[in-house]
Amino acid sequence: MRTLLSFMAISADGHHADTxxxxxxxxxxxxxxxxxxxxxxxxDTLVFGRTTYTELAAYWTGDLGADFDPRIADRMNALAKLVVSRTLDTVSWGTSPAKLVTIDELAxxxxxxxxNMAVLGSSTLTAALLRAGLVDELRLMVNxxxxxxxxxxxxESGTVPLELIRVRPFESGNVLLYYRPTP
Incomplete structure (x- = not known):
C-alpha cells in the first residue's frame, strides 16, 4: 500500500498563508x-486541491519555476497528479498525467x-484527508x-492526535517536523 504524506509550510503561529x-x-x-x-x-504521484493545483501548475510550467530551481521544476512537471475538486471539469499539467478524483477514489x-504520494500545500484538502484517516505522515515546515x-x-480538521517521529532543523531557522497521525 502506498503512503500518503502531506507537506505544509507554516509560520511559527500556525498560519499557512498571510491574509x-x-x-x-x-x-x-x-x-x-x-x-x-x-x-x-x-x-510518483502528487495530490492537490483545486486552489493549490491551479497556482502550482501555472508556476512550475512557466519560467518562474524553472528559474527558481530547474531540478524541482523538472520533477514537478513529470510526476503524475491527482486533483480533488468539485468545481473543475478537467485538469492538465504540461505533458504529465493529471486526473480529477474524489477522496474515495484517492483512498x-x-x-x-x-x-508514495504527496500532498503539497492544499490545506483544506489535507484537513479533509486527516478527517478521513488517509494521511500517513504529516510534514510541517515551521518558518x-x-x-x-x-x-x-x-x-477545519477537528482533533487529530499526532506522534512526533522525526525533527530536522535547517540552517535558515526552519524546522521540519515529521508526524504520524495516531488513532
Missing part, C-alpha cells in the same frame, strides 16, 4: 531546494502499486516568523 494568501514570508534557500528534490524523489488509489494573522492551518 492575502501570500507566501512571501516563507524562508527558502539552497538547503530547502535540496530537501524539495529529496522529497519529490520519494513519490482506493492508495492500494495500487507504486511509490521562523510570527505572522499574527492569516490563514490558519487545520482550522
Amino acid at each position: 492575502d494568501r501570500g507566501l512571501a514570508w516563507q524562508t527558502f534557500g539552497q538547503e530547502f531546494a535540496d530537501y524539495s528534490v529529496e522529497q519529490l524523489d520519494e513519490v 482506493e488509489f492508495k492500494h495500487t502499486p507504486g511509490k 521562523p516568523i510570527i505572522l499574527g494573522n492569516g490563514l490558519k492551518l487545520f482550522a
